[in-house]
Amino acid sequence: MSDINSFEGTGDAGFNDYFSLLKPRVMSLVVFTAMVGLLVAPVGVHPLVALASILFIALGGGASGALNMWWDADIDAVMKRTQSRPIPGGRIAPGEALGFGLALSGISVMMLGLAANWFSAAFLAFTIFFYVVIYSMWLKRTTPQNIVIGGAAGAFPPMIGWAVATGGVSVESVLMFALIFMWTPPHFWALALFMKSDYSAAKVPMLTVTHGRKSTRKHILVYTLLLAPVAIGAGFTSIGGPIYVAVAVVLNAMFIWGAWRIVRREEAEAEADGYKVEKKVFAFSLMYLFLHFGAFLAEAALKPWGLGGW
């Protein structure tokens, strides 16, 4: 954070401003993947305990979002996409966001420990630490690989959901983690390709800024190629099944095709059509993740009727 005194809150923040500090869009991904991790686990959980656990995992994710916004307020003020966030917008003071984030972190970890188990609570605490300290404070401003390693923070929620049910880690939960972990770089780099000016202005070493767009396009293809075996491989474990494998094969073929189209494009061509392909691949990548986890859920939901799984 460059200058903590450059942002002063007016004290007029509404409920929505505090809610937006929790990054609700990211939170929805956390809720969905954690829920799938919990529901596909082989151990049953009481519905209220499951609901409470998902809520506390989401709250922990939101808390890390608030701490990230506190730390990155100077970057947010420069980027068009984030200029109206509560801190650069002057509606919430940085210190207030820090206190809010720390308090919610403590509440979410303690409550998850009490509601589910202390292993999942420790995992949540580690995830918050990883996102705030390892990603936001350390990697984001120092390396173009920020997205790759930092993406782990967003990949932990299904493992936490699984840990809520089982109290541990297994090959299935690691594969769900690996799926999101490998998906994050091509997803964000596709976004960075049509948001370059923003990241440059904020001096964030995105791959597009440090290595150029051609190299970023190649990186997207390499990661989608590495992602495919992970995504399809997960289908041959206890959480997969024929439906999941079919969905994964189709989606990965489409993702690789999209990445291939991105690689083949020249910058002038992309600029001329307003980054049409890049935007399309970015939108598809969201659907890609949603459908993979939806397929895991479908396999688990069909099991009682003898249809899901192998």
Added chain:
Amino acid sequence: MFREHELHKRRFGRNMGLGIVLAVFVALVFGLTVVKVTEIGEKDGFQGVTGTAVLPGEATR
């Protein structure tokens, strides 16, 4: 006549939101407590007081 202060008007939404969040939190903790107590009861073969199904000396009687 009583006139509502402008500050109260502005903060109404925020206070109401916080009130609802706290109410939901209390309800959730109450629900969790009921579930946990019931689960402990089921595990211990609940017979009035948890963990005292058989007191020392009573088994031989």
